[in-house]
Amino acid sequence: MPAALRLRDAVPGDEGLVLHFVRALADYEKLLHEVTATEEHFRRLLFEAPRRAEALIAEWEGRPVGLALWFYSVSTFDGEPRLYLEDIFVEPGLRGRGIGRAIFGELARRALAAGCGRMEWSVLDWNAPSIAFYRSIGALPREGWTLQRLSGTALQALAARED
DSSP: OOTTEEEEEOOTTOHHHHHHHHHHHHHHTTOGGGOOOOHHHHHHHHHSSSOOOEEEEEEETTEEEEEEEEEEEEETTTTEEEEEEEEEEEOGGGTTSSHHHHHHHHHHHHHHHTTOSEEEEEOOTTOHHHHHHHHHTTOEEOTTSOEEEEEHHHHHHHHHOOO
């Protein structure tokens, strides 16, 4: 992990920051008009029992620059839990510095610690830079879907990486 990077769990008081990054992601995806979530929504999702989601804040040189928000679900087909990454965002000016790779590595470690057999997420089909990044970490598309999956040796390899 780059020395300038710190990953930390979101804490109460970060609701506005989470909303900021969700809105930034939606703007990048040309979907800002669909965001109706508020800070109150994120307070309930992230910090009230029962917790429905978790979030990680990426800080570069002490400044918040990214977010990952996920939850755990199950696969009825294989009977195992899975980590579903709902949102990941890194400020465009800081992409290519290892922040995304570090976030995915941390999530892979958490997925394995929680007994998950895989991680999944979706990507817009026009988002070629993100798709190329996902291929670089070992993720493969699910036929007929844009849902991404990281499992098996690729999940373990990513979890084992220290960069």
